[in-house]
Amino acid sequence: MNCIFSACIGTTRSAFAREALRAALGKVQVKEMEKKHREGYRRKPVVKGEFSVWEEAQALGF
Template sequence: MRTIQMTLDDNLVKAVDRVSKELHTSRSAFTRKALQDALARYKNEQLELKHRRGYEQNPVADDEFSVWEDEQAWGDE
């Protein structure tokens, strides 16, 4: 691991310290988890954007999925 220095607002540090204490963890561990979650959320947003752009460039054809309709077994027949 690596030690870094960050500048944070006093209120943010107090809130992190309060929640870290409630969770029985350290400020560093809490911050690591928050940053990991933020990076994962960013990656997911980028994948969704890529997916959306792909469908904008190549929209679904009206009959694209109809070939599977006869294959579906819903158990209601």
């Protein structure tokens, strides 16, 4: 880069690194929550009719 870091990307190196770390940690957290969600459905699969009340409510516009 031929320019000062803050002028090129509009932030300081410290702020850039901090935001990159937050984003990376957020992705890790989402992956962990998705894994727990999958494991929960694997341990206790949906049974037929489990959501029928909700489906009826949606059909009525609730």
